[in-house]
Amino acid sequence: MSYFKKLVLTGMVSISTLSTGAVYADEAPVIGSDSGKGQVLVDNTHGQTAGAADWVIDGAFSDYANSIAEQGYQVKELRDKTGITTERLNGVSILVIPEANIPFKSTEQQAILNFVKNGGSVIFVSDHYNADRNYNRIDSSEVMNGYRRGAYDDMTKNMTEAEKNSEAMQGVTSSDWLSENFGVRFRYNALNNLNATDVVQGEEGLGLGNGIQSVSMHAGSTIAVTNPKIAKGIVYVPDKLSEADKWGHAVDQGVYNGGGREEGAYIAVSKVGRGKAAFIGDSSMVEDITPKYKREDDGSTKKTYDGFKEEDNGKMLNNLTTWLGEKEDYTTFEELGIKLDQTTQLLDSEKPENSKETQAEPWSQPKAGYEWFNSETFAPGSYGGSEDSGGNDNPGNTQGTATLEFPNSVTNGETFTVTTSLSGYAANSTIKDLKLGMYTEGGNQIGKISKEGEQASDFGYSKPITVNTDSKGNAKVSYTVEVKSGVSGTANLRLKQGSKNIITKPVNIQ
Incomplete structure (x- = not known):
């Protein structure tokens, strides 16, 4: 019996919400069920959908979220x-913090630190410097480090009074938080279009390099190890990088130490108390091509990329999940007797108190009327916006859910039926632009799919259809594959609504 089919029969099916109304009416999605490993909580409270980002578990981080669920975790979105908060982290095994654009409050930093010290795990997915997606002058690397470049004494430097007084900036203090507590600091470099093939293997790499030959980077940063007793690099960028290897919009030299191990790790880990942490310098290796929301500043359609399927990215992320989920008694890498890293040699300008803002922020002016701290100014169809575009004809409807039912295994060259059940919608409403696809790793479409009773001639997604709910808000449609x-x-079988990934499930082919 397949993993998905088992969930359907036990009533614990993973479901994703279809967008039909006010985005904040969206219930937080849940993927998978807890098989005993616990819960993985993915943060969506720090601007993870700002700009072109769509780092949500039923959007452009869905491949990553599904891979975690396949390891036996229940994946929830915060x-x-x-x-x-400490209360919200109760019962959580792993906290995932995708590229954050809104700073952590001191209470949040303390809750994360206590969580890890007491045996929890956290993974920070950052990006390159100058990736200020919501124009608030604070990039993800600065959020995670705990201070702004050139504004170490005051995180609100050059902000308007409205920004300074916003709820988002209350309780925010500046400090070298990440380095002081986790032994690493995201560097403010910006490297582009690289394959990192220097992967630490064996015991020295804590087993994280098993099966990994290459990990891709598209405009990312590296991570300085500031305390080798508790932190170590796992993946490194190539040697002898030049001007040509920096991101085209880098605001300084971009490449800090010529590449290689001296540039800092692309992926690093640390051991703090009874828990663990992992750090990735680029969101590109985690994302997929199924964004859910519109841009919050102007309402335009987002374009994301299939980084999860590049190189060994998905395998690397699976290895990190496995390691983070293992409870181990040691509290420092010294105790393991393995070779410790060298402390990364930093530029003088990288010292927090010496850092300078090399270009005035924000890097460009936001659309008139948009305020990063005020969701009432967000565009329709964005997370937090007034309504979602392209969902239901009746924007006041409540959210619905979708499930897929199909055989335990299927045979190549033959056909089978997939039944999509929609429930929880407003009575007698319309759901537009539904389509089903079947693909292998790398996005290769392998299904000729049509609404049951019709005929498909090409491999790819089925033709978009519109369905109407009944008097109870339910609908059902069957596809021939x-x-x-x-x-x-x-x-994988994937149901989409327009460009949005609704639900994706694995299927075995004989």
């Missing part, structure tokens, strides 16, 4: 207005 001959192994 949307609580109170942010990250012809599997490409000669294909075997695991593939």
